Amino acid sequence: MSDIRSNVEEVRNRVILQEFSVKNVHTTNFPGNYPGYDDTWDMRTFQKSFRIDVAQMTDNLMEFDMVGIDAAIANAFRRILLAEVPTMAIEKVFIYNNTSIVQDEVLAQRLGLIPIKADPFLFEYKTIDKDSAEEDVSEIDTIQLSLKVKCTRNVKASKDSSDPQELYLNNKVYSRDIKWVPIGNQADVFADSSIGPVHDDILIALLRPGQELDIVMHCVKGIGKDHAKFSPVATASYRLLPEITLLDTVQGEKAERLKRCFSQGVIELEEVNGSKIAKVVNSRLDTCSREVLRHDDLKNVVKLGRVRDHFIFSVESTGILPPNVLVAEAIKVLMAKCQRLLNELDSTDIE
Known part of the structure; x- marks a missing residue:
């Protein structure tokens, strides 16, 4: 009975990568799918199995494991990160003078995609009055920026020089040239x-005298659902935790080939009685390329799988907000x- 239950658990909890197909690819498990296995959803069981483990944290990148959830929840969380955590971005561009070769529309688009360092939770969403012809700005919902640059010749440049950097002044317009113009009491607040811009080295345009x-x-x-420029992440992705199992001892030349079939650090060779034995060191680093299944003498000694409810998330911030703040805000949105x-269900009369 224990063997049957073990097999059922493997089918239910693992995605198996085969040579020409993927086994157990369905993501949602309805109760009663597996005879002899009680898979009804239970809050206490979920609380016991669910956890979040932070694997890596830098200023702009966070990698963490979310264990014990269904793929639908993982994908909802990813989509919230992409499209529903607010940021501040350039929405209106008033061009008073543009004599560069970059068209006004293209220039406005480039400016709109520059990440702006400002805490969105200190501002309110702007209400648009369609009946008003003027642009109403307020210190509580708008940040004003200006860009004023003129290219001139460098009188100190060498006569024999052909380098634009030496010949001209302000020939390259960068995001660092964008200046904040406080509105109302913003200078004090x-x-x-x-x-200002998160990065000061984003090239906007090239100018000549x-x-x-x-x-x-x-x-x-705004939010990314309205426009991609409001998205707070450069990337937000997840993958299932790889699981590599060696079904037999692999040694010698076969072990060397087995090691080369996987990403660096997944398989290492261990010296045992003068022979090199292959050993799985870190399955997490594997990309599940299935290269090993191309070798007839290796494909039957290894089993490739992924843990169905173990998601490895990678969240890379654009720099507007730290990745740990983005994750916390995404959880708040999901809640x-x-x-x-729940409120809608409570307010609905079900006969």
């Missing part, structure tokens, strides 16, 4: 904040969605 840019920009609060659903 955000005195300790350095509002006589060409100039004179632009005013308005940043507002709010669940609460709205």
